[in-house]
Amino acid sequence: QGISLADSLFSHQCPWFNVASSPPTEHIAPHATNYSVNWTLGDKLPEVLDTSTGKCLDNTPSRVCKAKLFATYHKVRALLLPGQDRAACGTYEQAKESVSGYQEAKRMLWDQFQKNGHGKWMTKPAEQDQFALQTEHA
Numbered sequence: 001q002g003i004s005l006a007d008s009l010f011s012h013q014c015p016w017f018n019v020a021s022s023p024p025t026e027h028i029a030p031h032a033t034n035y036s037v038n039w040t041l042g043d044k045l046p047e048v049l050d051t052s053t054g055k056c057l058d059n060t061p062s063r064v065c066k067a068k069l070f071a072t073y074h075k076v077r078a079l080l081l082p083g084q085d086r087a088a089c090g091t092y093e094q095a096k097e098s099v100s101g102y103q104e105a106k107r108m109l110w111d112q113f114q115k116n117g118h119g120k121w122m123t124k125p126a127e128q129d130q131f132a133l134q135t136e137h138a
Contacts, residue, residue: 038064066092071133093129 039046089095110121
């Protein structure tokens with residue numbers, strides 16, 4: 001009854017996002033702290049962040065903040081494309097927009113969420129990505 005050979009060989013997995021089996025209040029620890037810890041291979045120490053500010057406990061920017069990741073992107077870009085001016089990338093937003101493969105994958109993901117009835121992807125305010133790196137001479 002409408003089942004083809006392809007239907008018997010493949011199955012479609014459709015995970016539900018943001019779906020909980022019980023109200024979220026039951027999952028919240030009563031004494032949870034506002035801290036986050038990150039560490040990667042090569043880091044000397046874990047980094048502890050205050051999640052209410054997004055900064056390290058000593059009030060310095062995190063190694064995983066957008067500005068630091070953008071600076072690392074520029075370093076890698078300079079190695080791969082020597083002689084190109086840092087300003088050629090412009091802002092963080094412009095650098096992300098210039099990567100067509102990333103943009104296409106993101107559009108396909110968002111389209112699939114809507115097609116499967118999972119709703120529209122929530123976007124952050126555009127201003128959050130409209131920054132450039134400070135020059136070394138500033």
